[in-house]
Each structure stands twice: as C-alpha cells, then as structure tokens.
Amino acid sequence: MLDIYLKECLYFTSSRISRIITKMAExxxxxxxxxxxxxxxxxxxxxxxxxxxxxxxxxxHLQPSTVTRIVEKLMAKGLVYNNVEGRLSLIFTTDKGKELEAIIHVCWNSLRERYSEIIGKDLADELSLKLELLSNELEK
Structure with a gap:
C-alpha cells in the first residue's frame, strides 16, 4: 500500500528524480x-x-540570497565582476570567466545526451517542457 502512495505522490516522485538528475548534473x-x-x-x-x-x-527561479552566494563564489574565482551603478549591481564575466563558456556548453550537452540516451530525446524534451508548465502553474 505504501508503495502506491509513494508512486502516486508528486512530491515523492519529483524529489526522487531531482536527486537522480542532480547527481548526473554534478x-x-x-x-x-x-x-x-x-x-x-x-x-x-x-x-x-x-x-x-x-x-x-x-x-x-532562484532566491536572491542564493544568487548572491553563487555570484560571490564566482567573483572569488575571478570569473565574474560586478559594476555598481547607484543601487544596481550589474554582473559581467571576466576574460577568465569567458574562457569557461565552451566547456560549460560541452557539460550541458553531455548532460542532455546522457539522460536522453536513457529515456530517449523526445521523451526528455517532452518531460522538460511539461515540467516547466507544471512549475509555472504551481507557482501561481
């Protein structure tokens, strides 16, 4: 009975897939x-x-504190810098940060290829789009 509850629970199943895809992405x-x-x-x-x-x-879709923390880490690595204009802090990549662009795209493509090989490209694309729509609806 518990097995059915878990399989029919969006919270449980989405948490499970999140853990799996996070591990793959990392x-x-x-x-x-x-x-x-x-x-x-x-x-x-x-x-x-x-x-x-x-x-x-x-x-x-990140909280301001999360963005600040990540930007500060990227600044510490010399990958981005901020240009303060009044109360606005604008973020730019450094030359060192720009050098990572190609490898980041390789990683992104590799992740997409990895899960697409397992579940198929069409299903992967369909799931991504449906999850985006679902997220938008649940945020309302």
Missing amino acids: EEFLKSGLSPTAAYLLMVIYENEGISQKQIGGIL
Missing part, C-alpha cells in the same frame, strides 16, 4: 570545476552581460 559539470547551478548562472550572464542579480534570479 558528475557532468565536474569538468568545468563549477556546480551545475553556478554553470547555469554563468550561461545566463554570457547571454546577458551586465545583468542584475534580480534578473538572474528571475531567469533561474
């Missing part, structure tokens, strides 16, 4: 020397040089 992004979240944050900055921390949080 293994793939190890090559970059960054956590998956830090790598995704850098990807956002690559596409939006001079972005605010608030905008980063909105794009990645």
